[in-house]
Amino acid sequence: MTTGPRVLLYSDDRTVRDHVRLAVGPRLGAGAPEIAWTEAATGPAVTSAVRAGGFDLLVLDGEADKAGGMGLCRQLKNEVYACPPVVILSGRRDDAWLASWSLADAVVPRPLDPVELQRAVAETVTQKI
Template sequence: MNQSLARRGIYTPLQILILSNNTETRRQIELALGRFSDARLGTPTLRAYATQPALMDEISSGKVDLIILDAETSPFGGMGVAKQLKDELLQRLPVVLIISRVADRWLASWSQADAVVMSPIDPVALREAVCALLQENLRN
C-alpha cells in the first residue's frame, strides 16, 4: 500500500511536491493546478523546491501523494530524479514529468514517469494528468 495513503485521514489535504530550479516554471505549475474539479481531491497543498536534496528530505517524511518534476532542472534533471525515485523508494509515488522537447518522451519512459506533460505547460493537460494519478491512488 502507498505509504502516503496509509497516513491519510478523510480531511487531510493532498500533498504535491514540485521540483524546478526555474521560478517561472514553479509558478506556472502552481497556477495550472489551482482547484481540482473532483471534490474528493479537494485543494492540494503544494510545496515547491529548487533542489533535489530538499525534495528528497521532504519525500522521506512520508507525507507525499504526488511529485511533479521539471526535466530541465539542474544540476539534477527531473528525469534522473524520477528514475532514482522509482528505483530506490519502497513506496511507488506517482510522478508527473514536465518535458520541453517531444524527443525527450523516450527518456521520460526510461525514467518510469507515470505521466508526461509538455512545456509550455497547458493547465488542462497538467490538471488531467495529476487528477488521473491521484484518483487511481484513491481507488487502490
C-alpha cells in the same frame, strides 16, 4: 473535513513552479479539497522530502539544472519504497521516450498546456489516493 492531495513540486526555477500551481489550480475539481503544495528547488531537498514520506504525487521538472527531474524520478522509483506517482515536465513532446526510461507515471511536454497539465495531475494523483 477531508484533506486534499499532498503534492511535491520540484523545479529550480520559481517561475516554472508558479506556472504549474496556477495551471493546475487550487483543487483537482469543483468541490474537491485544496491541494497542499510543497515546493523544492534542489535535488537533495526532493530526495529528503520524499524519503520522509507523506506525498500523494510528485511533479518534477525534467529541465531543472544540476538535478533534472527525470534522473530524480528514476532514482526515487528505484530507491524509495512505495514511491508516489510522478508527473514529469519534459522539455518537448519528443522527450516522452526519455521520460519512460525515468519510470514516470505521466509526462507533460513544454510548452505547458494548462488543461493537459491539470488532467495529468488529476489522473495521476488518483492512482495513489
